[in-house]
Amino acid sequence: MKIGHIIPGIIFTFLLAMLAVVLSSWLGTTVLQYVVSPVSAVLLAIVIGIILRTFCSLPAYLDSGIDFTSKYILRFGIILLGIRLSLFEFVQFGLLAIPLILVCFFGVFVAIRLCLYFFPISKNMSYLIGIGTAICGVTAIVATSPLIKAKQEEVAYAIAIITLFGMFAMLAYPFTAHALFPESNLAIGLFLGTSLHDTTQVTGAALIYSEQFNNSEVVNITVVTKLIRNSFLVILIPMIAMMYKNNNNQSSTISYSFNHIFPYFVLGFLGMVMLRTIGDASITDSSVMKLSQWQWLIANVKIISEISLTMAMVAMGLLTYVSKLKILGGKPLVVGLVTAMTVGFASLLYIYCLIR
Numbered sequence: 001m002k003i004g005h006i007i008p009g010i011i012f013t014f015l016l017a018m019l020a021v022v023l024s025s026w027l028g029t030t031v032l033q034y035v036v037s038p039v040s041a042v043l044l045a046i047v048i049g050i051i052l053r054t055f056c057s058l059p060a061y062l063d064s065g066i067d068f069t070s071k072y073i074l075r076f077g078i079i080l081l082g083i084r085l086s087l088f089e090f091v092q093f094g095l096l097a098i099p100l101i102l103v104c105f106f107g108v109f110v111a112i113r114l115c116l117y118f119f120p121i122s123k124n125m126s127y128l129i130g131i132g133t134a135i136c137g138v139t140a141i142v143a144t145s146p147l148i149k150a151k152q153e154e155v156a157y158a159i160a161i162i163t164l165f166g167m168f169a170m171l172a173y174p175f176t177a178h179a180l181f182p183e184s185n186l187a188i189g190l191f192l193g194t195s196l197h198d199t200t201q202v203t204g205a206a207l208i209y210s211e212q213f214n215n216s217e218v219v220n221i222t223v224v225t226k227l228i229r230n231s232f233l234v235i236l237i238p239m240i241a242m243m244y245k246n247n248n249n250q251s252s253t254i255s256y257s258f259n260h261i262f263p264y265f266v267l268g269f270l271g272m273v274m275l276r277t278i279g280d281a282s283i284t285d286s287s288v289m290k291l292s293q294w295q296w297l298i299a300n301v302k303i304i305s306e307i308s309l310t311m312a313m314v315a316m317g318l319l320t321y322v323s324k325l326k327i328l329g330g331k332p333l334v335v336g337l338v339t340a341m342t343v344g345f346a347s348l349l350y351i352y353c354l355i356r
Contacts, residue, residue, distance in 0.1 A: 009065015010073070010311075013318070016052075017310040020045035024211075040211040042204055043171070045310050049317020058318070070315035074200055075265035077308030078223060082272025083301045085220050086280065090273050097190060097225040100350045101232065104194050107346035108134040111339050119331040124150040126335065127240055128158035133339040136230045137162045137198025139263070143233065144240055161336035163320065166197040169340065174209035180348070187351045189221025194229065195344040200316045202226040203309055223269075230263040272301075 024041035032039070052058065112130040127148050132141040138159050145155045173192060181187035188209065196202045206222035209215065276298070283294040 005061070006065040006068040009062040009067070010069055011065070012062050013066060013069045013073075013311040013314045014307075016048055016314045017041075017045055017307060020048055020310060020314065040208045042207040042211060042310055042313050045313040046170075046204065046317040049314045050320050051317075053318050053320060066315045066318050069311050070200065070319055073308050074203070074312035074315075075268075077305045077312060078199070078203060078227070079265055079268035079272055080301050080305035080308065081219065081223050082269040083276050083298055083305070084216070085224070085273050085276060087273055087277040089220065090224055090270070093186075093189070093221050093224040094228050096186070096354070097193065097228050100190055100194055100347060100354075101225070101229050103350045104343045104346045105134045105232070105236070107342045108339050111342035112335065115335045115338050119334050121331045121335060122154065124148050125154050125158060125332050128154060129161060129332065129336050129339055131236060131240055132158055132162040133197055133336070133343055135233055135236060136226075136263070137166060137201065139199065139230075140233060140237070144237055147237065148240065157332055158336075161332060162197045165336055165340040166201040167320065169196050169344070170201040170205045170208070173344075174205050174212060177209065178213055181351070185215060185217045186221060187354070189218045190225055190351055190354075191347050192218070193222040193225025194347045197340070199226060199230065200312060204313050204316070207306075207309060207313070227263070227266045227269055231266055233263060 021041045023044050024039045028039045108130055112126050116126055128141045128144060128150060131144050132138065134140075141155060141158050141162065144150075150158075173195060177188040177191050181191070189206070192205045192209065193202060196205055202222060203226070206219040209222075210219045279294055279298075283289055283291055285291050
């Protein structure tokens, strides 16, 4: 991919992200007369992207940069989010998240098995919907599809289903979580990190919550939960491949690449966590870098992260084709709805038991 091909799309998403920030401030402070705007810039970024994609004909030379933003600038923004956490907080949240992630995995695959009795669809489609719901949405679907020899239309359909229900959940769940757990940042973060599908959707929901309810700690818990969940790709994708092999009586070995399925940006996030932990422990006014300089650096990394993630939300909106979602119908759509509801209810049930 040539840099010249992606720059126009990146600049386009940046300008739309800044437009969303300005509109958010104007609507909240000027129109609604609040001191701090209650209108989410992230939510506006997504809406602006969807509206432009639906009603405008965008030039094709923007596509490469928009796609780059949705994948790589998103990951860059998530990596920088690590500066907000100490290693102790990462371990603390992670240990609480792992059992919940396993509960959600189990719930999704039980739901898939039951759905196949009442709404029979192809095994490939069930695998794709299941792993997309259970782990990390589009990435999991794309990584799994060649291992089970899924057809292109099955992959496209599964991605569309994940996008449809994930988009709805991303917009609704921050407010649902606040209503259900108004005094528990931990419960809200765990819920958002496990009940939504794609990494973009999870990050968007966390940012919407942070902006709407002025609570950045939820972002930290949500992102840690989601990144640990993404890491389960390394375990579940080979498991899916073996299930496919056994169910289809294949004697040949199904190969997969660890490099292809491991979400390496998780390591980048951990690197930023370590940097924050070491810096907080070692930097004082008597060190080479002054404490004020360290705090300035942290503040600016947070700003760059927020801008990057807002750009990624714009890109997600621009990559949402409402016309394609309209053609969804039939049994796979029902299966997608059931699995989405299952992972949400499994998450809620576990969290209620945890915080009692």
